[in-house]
Amino acid sequence: MLKLVLPKGSLEEATLQLFSDADLPVRRSSAVDYRATVDDPRIDDVRILRPQEIPSYVADGLFDLGIAGRDWIEETSSDVVSLGELRYSKATSRPVRIVVAVPQDSAFASLSDLPDGVRVSSEYPELTRRFFADRGVNADVRLSYGATEAKAPDIVDAVVDLTETGRALRAAGLRIIDEILTSYTEIFTNRAAYEDPAKRRAMTQIKTLLDGVLDARGRVLVKLNVGREHLDAVVNLLPSMKAPTVNELWGGEAYAVETVVPKNQINVLIPELLERGATDIIEMPISKIVP
Template identity: 75%
Template structure:
């Protein structure tokens, strides 16, 4: 039913791990092949391509569904439907920023300070051109094939580049004077495919599986027993997603309690629960959480 395209490169390994955890294992002959398949009735075809190309291919209808960055959607001006952000790796936990940077000793503090004809190096020429046009600045946009930060001030006056923290730019002797865009990894769909009820339903089902995996990451299920007179003390310790599930044990022997908690807190929580009177404490991994 669906033709799916996934990103190659820096997001590739984390993307394949996400699909594996969602029980959508991507199978291919080798790590260098661009064709793959997923044994699932909702997916007919899988390709693995550069994220820069994915928005345009999805917009053109070559694929129904894809994963790429918002930066490439904006750079290519592709008409796609965003189903939502997917924060599934170190590279996608925080947004990256597309910024304008100049030498640290430059007198320019804002984009409005830049002169007409300013020379700009960037890997995002279309996004950069639109940005400077909106600011009323006639910029000389020069496509960069990498090492963009190394081109100022000798080759260009400023750069438009991608950064997460700004540390690399500062290390290169640059300062940020404006932010053009915040970018997350997104699940995107072809508009016509999304209007098809059957395809949209399949897309939403796949999205549920992927988001269920992400929701479960960093969380565990805790189950325990506790006597009635100690129940309130135990409940007060539990940081539940909504509220703990509490069931009475057979013959009034107390209560069984279970809830989902952050894995990072479990080393402190379990001893505290034991001190509060909990017994038979069990910690279980979680594969998915679907609300």
């Protein structure tokens, strides 16, 4: 039913892992094969292509469903229908940012300081031109094929580059003076596919599975036992999505309690639970959370 296109490059490994965790494993003959399959009745065909191209191909109807960053949707001005953000990137769940950066010793402190004719290098030339023009800066924007941060100050005066943490820019001796865009990974379709009820239903179901995986990441299921006299103290300590589940154990003198908690809190939570009277604490991973 659906023709799916997934991003090659920096998002590739994280995207394939997401689909695998969602029980939609992507299979191909080798790591360099651009054709793949997913053993699912909703997906007929899978391609793995550069994310720069994906929004245009989806908008043109060559594929029904695509995944790429918002940065490439904006760069290509592609007319697609977003089904929502998928909050993952190459290394973290944080978004990436497209920023304007200049050398540390540059006299430019803000975008308004940049003179007409300022030389700017970017892998996002169209997005950069629009951004500078909207702010009244006449910039000489030059397409970069990579290593953009290495081109200032000898080749250009400023760069427009993508950053997740800012470390690479700082290491290159650059500082950020403005931000153009915050970009999450998105899943999107074209208008014709979106208007097809069967395809829209299939796409919504797939996104539900992907969202379930992303919602589960960073959370764990905690199970424990606690005596009646300590129940309130333990339950009051527990974070939860709605409310902890509490079931009375045989004999009526103790309870089994379970709840979902953030993984980054568990190292503090477990000792405190023990101090408040909890016993038999079990921490379990979660594959999906579907509200």
